[in-house]
Amino acid sequence: MKNAILLAIILGLLISCKLPNATTDSGSENDKSEKAILPPSSVVKNSADQLTVDSLPKNVLINFQNDSIPLADIKQIQKLRILNNTSEPIVFGDDFILEYYANGAWNKTNNGRQFKSGQYSLTPGREYMVPTDLYFYSSIYRLGRYRISKPYRNSSSLSITQDQTNFATYEFSVFTPPFKNMERKVFMSLSKNTVKISELNQPIPFTIINNSYDEIFFGERQTVEKYDGKNWNKIPFDGIINDIGYSLYVGTQTSEHSLNLRPVQYKYKPGRYRLAKPFSIRNEESIKTAWKDFTLYDEFLIVP
Template sequence: MKFYFTFLILFLLFSCESKKGASKQMITHPVIQENVAETISSKTENIKNDTFQKKVYVWLKEDSINFKKLEENYTLTVFNNSDKPITFGKEFQVESYSDNKWNVINSHIVFPEMAYGLQPGRRYDLTFSPKFDGGLNFPGNYRINKPFFIDNNDLNRGFATDNFKVYTPLIEGLEQKVFLEIPKTFKMSELKNKVFYKVINNTKNTILFGDRYELQKFNGKDWQKIKLSFFVQDIGYTLHPGTEGFQERFYFKFYPEQYQYKPGLYRILKNYYSKSGSGLSFRGIPYEKDPMLSEFRIIN
């Protein structure tokens, strides 16, 4: 079925004075509006029978944004499917979901003062930069709240909301698992030194891990835990999908004064926690515990 669109160019822009009692001064600005007959994006497919509720919608063209492309501009559409005209500006709230609640993250960003007019049954496209407009710096779940005013009434305010996520792509050519990288060989003379490690999360889940670890020795049949006594801080690190972590705190020690090491095969075990439908809970979020292991040899 072919749809024919009627394009109407309106020139409507309000420059709002911040001083109390100051009047609004109108200047011209091109606003391209499209007819409702246009096929709507997949963001509104959840509306039954291709009919829309009588309200104002906002949506991003992309449901998911690559973490490496946060500085790019994306299309943010405002669709007035209400029966009254609305006005709106460039400002919007961006919220991240953490600790079981939504938190505004772009309150520090200042938007230019201007207003667009949008008649019923019309849509308008804005540009949106997740990093510079939204203050996004990390992968996760987010939403946009777009404020608007009905009938050009400052007291009659509403919000249109759309959810999206920022993801990190997995590392191509690498198995989908969590890797613990350390040197593969140690000399006896090196056991008194700190050993730094790197964690690679090539799974689809965000993981948590801490400083705790366990050393084990292979006896030819089984892995036996080496009994060591040491203190570690109860701290947690977060690693998003497709990313790796390495810092000065990521190290372990052999404590050769507590155990008499001999040449042979050993391994280090560290537990990590990933989001799942069951298991442990961290800040109210279910997590499941899994091990990450790395083998190494000790030589003379």
């Protein structure tokens, strides 16, 4: 009997010791749940019972995730964040204005394509991530400063007029890191610079490296020239050239192209030759000519 009473007392003491810890754990879980639904410290409730960011200007604010976008990523859909930090609901669509900063002024780069007719509404203190196709609706093809402007209006407006439309703007830069320890220009290099007569039927791969300041464009067109001791003379070839266009961003290279000498059409002799490869960049300095044309060269020898 005494043993049973003693055992009951010990069990009672153990239970009383564990209960506070169990309550604390349960309370800790409740605290975590409450904290998870609380707004950040910079967000407060206004009289309209909506959330606004108290530390930011009372405007409609927009931004991308990063202030700098790699040029190679421009063809990807960017997410434009829109925050309504005003006290009124707003309405906006998919349209935007994109400008490039050059010669001391902002210049529009929109290409005239029609935007989708979607419409969105945003209450005060709320934000929305809008998928934005910068490449499709505008012309981004070089490094530098850009500015995107997003038109919006108060949802209380019954119709859209020029006076009722406001704009939220955001500046960002487009960049591509160039290759280090290389001159800022476009390079072309054949995989070999000595070719035997017996190897003329074999394609010769070559590499193009764009370490300039602009995206470059080129096609399948290329020529072979022979040096006669004074001048370079173009070797004529017959055949169809595929009308395929390629582009190469700054800081990138390609080795997917080859030189085909076509010995069936021309009887090569040992001597000095070169590959001539034309390429172009967009011309921003003239409205009459859309392109600036250049030519890459790399020499090779044909030996017995």
